[in-house]
Amino acid sequence: MKRKNIMRFFIQIAIYTCIVIALYLLYSPLNKDPMNGSSSSAQFVYQQF
Amino acid sequence: MAIFVIIMSLSKLLCKTRPNYFKYILFILNTIFLTLVFPKPVHFILFILYSYIATYLLTDIFKIKNKLWGIIILILPMLFVKFDIRFNSYPFILNDIISFAGLSYASFRIVGYFMDRIPNEKMANGITYFNFLAFTPTILIGPIDRYSRFKASQEEGFSAINSENLLLGWNSLVKGIAFKYIIAELISRYWLNINLGSSPKWIGFISEMYAYYAYLFFDFAGYSFMALGIGKMLGIKVPINFKNPFNSVNPQDFWRKFHISLGDWLKDYFFTPLYMFFSRQKKLKKHPIFRQNISLILTFLLMGCWNGFQLNYIISGLLFGIYSAIHNTYIIQCKKKGKDVVFGNLNPKIIKVISIFIMINAVSFSLYIFSGRFQF
Numbered sequence: 001m002k003r004k005n006i007m008r009f010f011i012q013i014a015i016y017t018c019i020v021i022a023l024y025l026l027y028s029p030l031n032k033d034p035m036n037g038s039s040s041s042a043q044f045v046y047q048q049f
Numbered sequence: 050m051a052i053f054v055i056i057m058s059l060s061k062l063l064c065k066t067r068p069n070y071f072k073y074i075l076f077i078l079n080t081i082f083l084t085l086v087f088p089k090p091v092h093f094i095l096f097i098l099y100s101y102i103a104t105y106l107l108t109d110i111f112k113i114k115n116k117l118w119g120i121i122i123l124i125l126p127m128l129f130v131k132f133d134i135r136f137n138s139y140p141f142i143l144n145d146i147i148s149f150a151g152l153s154y155a156s157f158r159i160v161g162y163f164m165d166r167i168p169n170e171k172m173a174n175g176i177t178y179f180n181f182l183a184f185t186p187t188i189l190i191g192p193i194d195r196y197s198r199f200k201a202s203q204e205e206g207f208s209a210i211n212s213e214n215l216l217l218g219w220n221s222l223v224k225g226i227a228f229k230y231i232i233a234e235l236i237s238r239y240w241l242n243i244n245l246g247s248s249p250k251w252i253g254f255i256s257e258m259y260a261y262y263a264y265l266f267f268d269f270a271g272y273s274f275m276a277l278g279i280g281k282m283l284g285i286k287v288p289i290n291f292k293n294p295f296n297s298v299n300p301q302d303f304w305r306k307f308h309i310s311l312g313d314w315l316k317d318y319f320f321t322p323l324y325m326f327f328s329r330q331k332k333l334k335k336h337p338i339f340r341q342n343i344s345l346i347l348t349f350l351l352m353g354c355w356n357g358f359q360l361n362y363i364i365s366g367l368l369f370g371i372y373s374a375i376h377n378t379y380i381i382q383c384k385k386k387g388k389d390v391v392f393g394n395l396n397p398k399i400i401k402v403i404s405i406f407i408m409i410n411a412v413s414f415s416l417y418i419f420s421g422r423f424q425f
Contacts, residue, residue: 019223022231033238 053078053185054282058215061207071206071284075184076176078283082185089149096126096149097182100159101175108168120160127156131358151189153355155182157314162196164318177203184285186276190269192290192310202286209284222278229271236264261420262413266294269308294412298404300373303412311352320348341377346370356419365419372411 025031056078064070083090100123107119121128126147158181162173173181173196181199182188202209241260245253270291280287290310297303304312324344327333333340346367353366382390392400417423 016223019227019231023226026231026234 050185050279053082054215054279057210057283061210064207068206068208072174072176072180072203075180075203075283075285079180079183079185082188083183087150087188092147092149093151093155093183096147096152096155097179099126100155100182101172101178104159104163104166105172107163108166109172112168116164119163123159123163124156127152131354154187154189154191154193157193157311158182158196160318161193161314165195165197173200184280186279186283186285187287190272190276192273192276192288193314194288194310198288199285202284205284207284209286210282214281214284218278218281220278221274221281225271225274225276225278227271228267228274233264233267233271236260236267240264257422258413258417259409261422262409262416265416265420266291266307295409296405297408297412298401299376299408300369300411301376303408307412315348315352319351320344323347338378338381342374345373345377349373353419359421360425361418361421361423365415368411368415368418372415 057074060070060074064074083093087093103119103122107113107122113119130148130152162178162181177200178196180203181194181196184194184199187194241257241264245256273290277287277289288310290308292306292309294303294307297306324340327340327344347370349366349368349370350363351366352369353362353364356362356366379391389395389400392403
């Protein structure tokens with residue numbers, strides 16, 4: 001049980017890290033993709049939340 | 050929203066001995082959101098007042114027997130907006146006065162309350178009614194909640210704010226963010242809106258069709274999961290609106306997984322009364338399949354029209370109605386003949402795969418028309 005919980009904890013950490021990296025890559029001003037409408041990732045976060 | 054969750058959690062600590070304060074704190078938070086963030090707060094508050102007074106007058110004072118008239122009065126603001134009826138000769142444009150974001154969802158909720166209300170039953174508590182219609186996470190894009198369910202959830206009060214629900218809510222919120230801001234965005238940027246260059250036109254059409262279905266699901270389900278998560282963290286259980294629709298085997302199954310609250314609403318407040326109405330018609334008494342199918346088609350047609358009276362919405366709704374009618378006829382024929390009239394003795398696993406394939410294509414096509422990208 002304890003081992004399972006530790007595994008779950010690390011899996012969740014990995015998922016959250018992936019989500020944060022994906023959000024940054026998609027909406028960062030460094031992403032020069034013409035489809036990227038946001039001018040900064042901080043502004044994007046502010047707008048959404 | 051994070052501030053709202055913190056305020057609610059702190060309120061739990063401060064108001065331990067006063068569980069009734071929950072609805073008042075929720076009322077304050079909803080009002081703060083309405084006045085500071087919502088684009089047209091006065092319009093929304095006036096609409097809540099209008100619906101509350103109209104429901105009271107219709108059920109308790111005039112005691113109308115035909116609820117259809119009541120529904121028309123309640124959804125009158127939505128009809129004005131959807132039909133784009135304007136009274137430009139007045140010093141103001143009526144449409145601008147009554148339209149606000151989330152009008153359709155609010156209209157669906159008030160009709161649900163009106164239909165469920167028993168005559169002479171005590172009117173809803175004003176604060177609870179306001180919270181029901183103006184609950185921040187669901188105010189704009191649903192799900193279409195029911196008053197009785199919302200009230201029961203609100204009565205749980207501060208006890209619903211606990212570490213387990215906070216964690217569940219957080220997980221749902223993160224799932225929503227991943228769906229809407231990552232998966233839907235990736236589909237939009239790199240699949241739905243790309244130019245396939247010299248590829249044949251039909252390949253572009255099919256690719257766009259699938260892309261739109263996937264995009265719509267992840268975008269809309271993302272919103273719904275975020276609403277569900279924030280709702281849970283604020284102590285209110287928001288009904289689940291999406292499951293996995295991509296493995297649906299028939300239209301009925303699809304509507305149990307895609308925009309569930311709308312499907313349930315239409316079934317309870319439109320399909321069932323309409324079917325009962327047709328059942329009372331002498332001429333239709335001998336045609337039960339026709340009665341069911343025409344009720345199904347009209348229900349989905351209404352769903353299409355709810356989005357707007359443009360041709361793409363109407364045809365899309367009609368198509369969903371036809372799919373349901375075909376499936377309904379198929380089920381009845383199978384029952385009558387005691388065997389599968391289409392697939393015969395084929396392996397059930399193969400039937401399931403074929404059914405999923407048919408449903409994905411049928412739904413994608415209908416939603417593609419819904420999107421307005423299809424040129425008639």
